[in-house]
Amino acid sequence: MKNKDKLKGFFSGIIFSAIIGAFALGVTVFAAPIESKLSVVYDNIKIYIDGTLFQPKDSNGNDIKPFISKGITYLPVSALSKALGKDVSWDGKTKSIYIGKQPASKAKEVTVSNVNELFDALGSNKHIKLKPGTYNISDLNQDYIKSKNIYWESVYDGNELILDEISNLTLEGLGDSPVELVVEPRYANVLTFKNSNKIAIKNIKAGHTIEKGSCVGGVFKFNLSKDIDISDSILYGCGTYGIIAEDTEHLKFSNSIIEECTYGAMTLNYCKDFAFDNSKIRKCENYELIEIYSSTSIVYNKCEISDNTSSDILSVSLSNNVKFTNCKFKNNSPFNPTLFPAVDFTGTTFE
Template identity: 30%
Template structure:
């Protein structure tokens, strides 16, 4: 091991904070060390079979910097962390005057210990305050000590009153003050490397990515909204040190059913959302994926159409004094592989979409509650072990009068959540053609000939159905493939009576077994699907597999001798730069959800690995 590394010392309660610092230092090209580093660096710390006392003593004695993280837990705790502190103080007596070795860091308001060893204590040294995992000043200082250039400095304050000014101001190390509310819909995206527009079914959504150390605050609770039902209001990707405060965020103009959330964070660290109102009709108040150190405090979340929030692979999510109410929910909170604390929160006055919906739907999630009130009236239960500590459970039910528009949007054929749908069979390729008359009634019928818009809508749909039946010379069934926001479509089937090998190919492919015979039959199936592509189409898992295989064939310049599927997952959104190979083969999802699903495959062909994403007729493939 080189002697230019930074030893990070922390209490076990602060492990996730220390791991965040570890990642930041690695990103800057520095060499941190800790006993339990985060993945994928987990084998760089203490290794199985090592004598930990010897390893820690040797590592501290040869480290260039020692960074103790002080918190209320670490200053009071006995055990390993105190042993590390004592060893560092002992080494300080050997460090030449003026040379930097110890850099104390407070991760919360606490008193640094004044205990002395050889007349030296940590309290003698200037410390850094790094609240909520914001290590930008500290890492910039360490980088400067090592002669590395870091684009970090004091935040530039920019006041904005329009969406265009807001988008232009989205840059690292910036404090954006919103003095007047605006809509992000229909705004031209400027030449800014940190934002881009992503197409959704009924418009575009703005994605903010690669921004560090940014705050967005409102003066007088200004509102930022979007109007496309499929757009998320604010999306952050691969960003660190984010503060959103004093704002109202949601969908306009009316309450209804949307397919976009209010806030979305993926692969982000050190997130704070405080003093905000997150309102529907978004699916969830916020969505978190692969995030660390998230704090939501003093916020209200209401009028959502799916639930409170989703959290997947999130460490140290803390919700303090957050109220969720007046919403129509499936499972209220969906959490997977996440560590979450609820402190002084309330989940009350919400309605369940059906009897088996629960408050919590969790998988490998660690939930802690402190003085939190939850009403389960109308839901199928809490979804947790009986009588969790820190929760006051009631069964009062909702007193909220659900607005009609939350159930019925214009042109809907029936009230949600029971739209028509067709469940696929294991050996069928389903092709869904989106009903193009849905929002273009006057292109199909004369509105003046009908008593009301509903009658005109039904007539327009029948005209469109007649056209595609004639165009493709096949039968279609009416379905709905959009949960929440209605997405009517017409479905047709390609099965073994069209391509006899379909049942065998599909069964072997999704079993994960190698295919070495009749591989060219995939192109026979493709030839039956492609004629539909001049319409807007959605495919089920089997149909998407055909397009994925064809993408592999095109990349390899021909038909491979052997193909095997290593993984498949349905995903609600993806970015080409972030395609991740699934490691297991997931089951197909209900057709009701297909309207927003992208199919992701991990395929091996003649020893070459591919990740392929299929979104309707659009395919993105890359070698893994």
């Protein structure tokens, strides 16, 4: 060719009907291919993102060049998606490219009436409906490991149930009043979720067995998880805290109650985009009631915080966009909101 900047020719290879499948993603594909010949033009195409020149690269750091075929410009999906802050993946079974969130799989609906049926039903893509009653997780056979995603971890006075890498799971209590989940060990959380997403808890009352006493375990713990929805539920003590969240984002807590917890209502560390709506935090004691550390966009709206004897009602550090809008603080330990100038208390009252 006379113009070295324009390389025009034919190459033969394995491509998909969408073309960008294996070439752009840089993944190994095992599905039956379609062989074709494609005429392409490399014309020193430049990509700018928000005014900044972007050079896409493959997984080995080599430059990837966009090309033109039949008037259509083809760009490398993987590199471009990551530049835009989106994850990209390839599903060889369905021959699908996913950019950002994957479409939710349809959850299988299961109705259970006892804790053994509940345990058997646990897993991803499940909508578990619990018939009225009390489900004591400590009654389960704890020598049995269901899978790599559902297992037991030892704590000081027993075992704790762990749900790891679970996606699209709903636990919904049936009936007019919440269905109760309990555990007996004082050092175990009622449920611990790790690396999980799209978890919904509806019409559930959860805590430790009724007798009061010192404990370390909380009610629900979320670690490295996202898209959590807790509604119409009651989280009570003992546990130490109603919610323990670490490196978690997009949690919604609505029309629900956290009460009588022995350390405080919640401790949030490295969290993002939490919304507490139309809920109550009451009758908790001892340490920080609401502890927020290195987190952003934690919003309480139309919540009532009342009758708490915690030594500190609020502890906020290294965090931003913390708001209490249209909330009511009533009958708590002494609390001075002016000590938190970075917290927005718009429409909130203090009694």
